[in-house]
Amino acid sequence: MDKNAIVVNRLIDRYGYYAYWVKLNKSMRCECVNPSTKEPDKECKHCLGTGYYITVRRLFLASREGKEYESDRAQSFAVTPKIMYTKGFVEFDKDDIIIDSESVYTVYTFQHIRGKEGNLSYTKVIAPDLKLNRAQFLKLFKELINEHLPNRR
Numbered sequence: 289m290d291k292n293a294i295v296v297n298r299l300i301d302r303y304g305y306y307a308y309w310v311k312l313n314k315s316m317r318c319e320c321v322n323p324s325t326k327e328p329d330k331e332c333k334h335c336l337g338t339g340y341y342i343t344v345r346r347l348f349l350a351s352r353e354g355k356e357y358e359s360d361r362a363q364s365f366a367v368t369p370k371i372m373y374t375k376g377f378v379e380f381d382k383d384d385i386i387i388d389s390e391s392v393y394t395v396y397t398f399q400h401i402r403g404k405e406g407n408l409s410y411t412k413v414i415a416p417d418l419k420l421n422r423a424q425f426l427k428l429f430k431e432l433i434n435e436h437l438p439n440r441r
């Protein structure tokens with residue numbers, strides 16, 4: 289595992305790029321959620337149609353296409369999921385959303401892997417495509433980002 293941690297850290301250094309991580313706070317429902325149907329407003333600008341309070345962060349990661357055998361057998365993905373690596377122990381939650389330019393993924397599972405030296409630890413994420421309407425989600429997300437981070441490059 290130690291050797292693997294070194295390799296993964298080099299891969300992140302070499303091929304890493306910034307994506308966005310939308311963390312869902314599942315203990316806090318967004319105000320748009322209809323109390324009787326429990327359905328969120330799909331066009332809600334606050335929660336991006338997820339129905340929960342969200343936090344948006346930038347995330348430096350490296351990614352590759354998943355292989356068939358890496359999928360959980362209990363879960364049938366329409367396509368093989370994306371495998372992402374990020375440095376350190378990152379506390380994702382299932383269903384958090386990762387926006388990688390025009391692609392949107394949902395965190396299905398993640399694993400913390402400890403390197404020999406603490407600083408070589410990394411988090412591996414298995415993330416299939418977003419379950420929600422991707423185009424709609426991206427539109428809302430871009431509006432949110434442009435509103436709150438006008439000076440981003």
Ligand SMILES: [Zn+2]
Pocket residue numbers: 318319320321328329332333334335336337338339340
């Ligand atoms: Zn909402």
